[in-house]
Amino acid sequence: MNAIRPWRTIERRKCRQIMVGSVPVGGDAPITVQTMTNTPTSDAQATIDQIRRCEDAGVDIIRVSCPDEASTAALPEIVRAAQVPIVADIHFHYKRALEAADAGAACLRINPGNIGSSDRVAEVVRAAKANGCAIRIGVNAGSLEKDLLEKYGEPCPEALVESALDHIKLLQDHDFHEYKVAVKASDVFLAVAAYQGLADAVDCPLHLGITEAGGLIGGTVKSSIGIGNLLWAGIGDTIRVSLSAEPEQEVRVGFEILKSLGLRTRGVRVVSCPSCARQGFDVIRTVQALEDRLQHIKVPLSLSVLGCVVNGPGEARETDIGITGGGAGKHMVYLSGVTDHHVQSADMLDHIVSLVEKKAAEIEGEMSDAGEADTVVEAAE
Numbered sequence: 499m500n501a502i503r504p505w506r507t508i509e510r511r512k513c514r515q516i517m518v519g520s521v522p523v524g525g526d527a528p529i530t531v532q533t534m535t536n537t538p539t540s541d542a543q544a545t546i547d548q549i550r551r552c553e554d555a556g557v558d559i560i561r562v563s564c565p566d567e568a569s570t571a572a573l574p575e576i577v578r579a580a581q582v583p584i585v586a587d588i589h590f591h592y593k594r595a596l597e598a599a600d601a602g603a604a605c606l607r608i609n610p611g612n613i614g615s616s617d618r619v620a621e622v623v624r625a626a627k628a629n630g631c632a633i634r635i636g637v638n639a640g641s642l643e644k645d646l647l648e649k650y651g652e653p654c655p656e657a658l659v660e661s662a663l664d665h666i667k668l669l670q671d672h673d674f675h676e677y678k679v680a681v682k683a684s685d686v687f688l689a690v691a692a693y694q695g696l697a698d699a700v701d702c703p704l705h706l707g708i709t710e711a712g713g714l715i716g717g718t719v720k721s722s723i724g725i726g727n728l729l730w731a732g733i734g735d736t737i738r739v740s741l742s743a744e745p746e747q748e749v750r751v752g753f754e755i756l757k758s759l760g761l762r763t764r765g766v767r768v769v770s771c772p773s774c775a776r777q778g779f780d781v782i783r784t785v786q787a788l789e790d791r792l793q794h795i796k797v798p799l800s801l802s803v804l805g806c807v808v809n810g811p812g813e814a815r816e817t818d819i820g821i822t823g824g825g826a827g828k829h830m831v832y833l834s835g836v837t838d839h840h841v842q843s844a845d846m847l848d849h850i851v852s853l854v855e856k857k858a859a860e861i862e863g864e865m866s867d868a869g870e871a872d873t874v875v876e877a878a879e
Contacts, residue, residue, distance in 0.1 A: 506760060510732045513701050516676045518559055518632050519583030519604030523678055524703030524735040529761050530558035531752035532705075532738040533745040534587070539569035539576070546579045548745060553581050555749040556764050556796070559736065561585040561607060564594045573601035585634065592618040599625035605632040610668035611643065611661075623672040632676045635665045638709055639683035639692075653683065655691035662696055678702055678736065682709035686724040693728050703735035710740060717741040718751050722758075729759055750793075763798035766854060769813050770803040777805030778823025779843055791851050797861045801854060802832075811837075819853050821846065 515525030523530060533552050537544040539562045549560055564570050564586045577584050585605040586598030592613040595606050599622075606626060610619050610633075626633055639653035642661055650657040658681040669677055681696050683689040689708050697704060708724040711717035721739045728734050739751045756762035768789060773781035785803050792801075800817035804810035807822055810830075814820025820832035827843040831853070841849045 508730060508732055508759060508761065511697055511704075511734075513703050513735065516632050516678060516703055517630075518585070518678075521558055521583050521604075523632075527735070529729070529734060529756060530736040531556065531749055531756070531762075532559040532561060532585075532736055533557055533748040533752075534561040534563070534738065535745060539563055540566070540572050542572040542575045542579075545572070545576055549576070549580050549582075551744075551746045552749050555746040555793070556753055557582055557746075557749045559583050559585060559605075560745075561587050561738075563587040564598050565589070565591075567594070567597065570594055570597035570601055573598055573603060577602035592622055595622045596625045599629040599631045602629070603631060605634055607634045607636050609636060610665045616668075616671075619668050620672050623669065623674045626674065626676070632678065633669065633674065634705055635662060635669075635677055635679045636705075637661045637665065637679070637681045639685070639688060640709070653688065655688060655695050658683065658688070658692035659695045659699060663699065666700065666702070675702075678705050680705040680707060682707045682740075684708065684710040686720055689724050690727050693733055694731070697733045704733060706734040706737045707740055712742060714741055714743040714747060717743070721751065722755055726755055726759065729755070729761060764796060765798065766792045766795050767798070767800045768803060769800065769817060771805050771809065773805050776808065776823075778825060778827070778829055779805065779846065781805040781823070784847065787847055788850060791847075792854055795854060795858045797858050797865065799854065799857055799861060801850070803850075818857055819850065821850055 513524045515522050515527060521530060535545050535548050537548050539545055545562060552560055560580065560582055562576065562584060583604035585607050586603035587607045588595045588598065590612050595608055598606060613619050613622055637658050639658060642653055642657055646657045646661055662679050662681050679696065679702055681692040683692065686708055693704060706725050706728055708721045711720040725737055737752050739748045741748050753762060753764050757767055768785060770785045771781055781803060802813040802817040802820035804813055805823040810822030814822060814832035815835040818834060822830045824830055828840050829846060830837055831839050831841055
């Protein structure tokens, strides 16, 4: 598709690949979506319940905070229950990092310079190596080192990059290379510039995020601008959309960003109009209901929901399923871009959900058949 539409092509930055548990990050691996739990990690069941909701939303990696010994004590149960790799978020207390590594964390989120002496960094590295843990270096504009603030006068791209390079050197000095790096800021301009500078300076995977981005709407906009800008430029291997909202919402927004750029294709991609006086049905409420009822769909497919015939037929030609509003409560349904049948307003919502579920089942069957065919070919070879 990109060969005939070169303006869609995104050339990803080349970097080496690391493993976060069973999930590859970097290289040619798909860009992964992360989130972070907000339950007390010491409450294992509450944390597991929240992880389940995030897994249902499609999360690839989940981070949990480990501020105390009670949190790392709960980690083995959480790791066993989770179906995705768990990252332990550590600040200052190197013993928490040691405990988290032993408890089965797939990755430690630390700043080596905040752990303490070189001996303590060495202990953390030994624990990470012994347990197959990756490390995520997390530089943040809000917690830059005092000497860098004095040197640069304020958080700036150069300061964030220098901090990241200093932390990287601490790991490399101990012959540790299974790391990824983030240079986050709440200021979109600062974050983007810092990531651009870091991308040129290192060959490791980069974790993208606009930190403290805000609530669901404001944070989504800021994250989409910042993360989307970098991804469009080919920068970024794993992302977390930081919102003052439930973690599963972060996951959904993350996938929407990736879907918009054609970098991941999970679930239903909805094309819908903002609605106007020409609409033949209540577009806004219909789209809200469809998005809610179709969250369980995992396979990629497209659905257009247009209120009238101005743009409806054209958009429907480009989607798997389409609905275009008509007069007298009678609307046209398109299948694979072709007009197929009409549906009345009263039956429309259930009918569209049924069509999407049927199409999703067909796609799943095709994917399963293709997988079996690949297996047969591999066996024959």
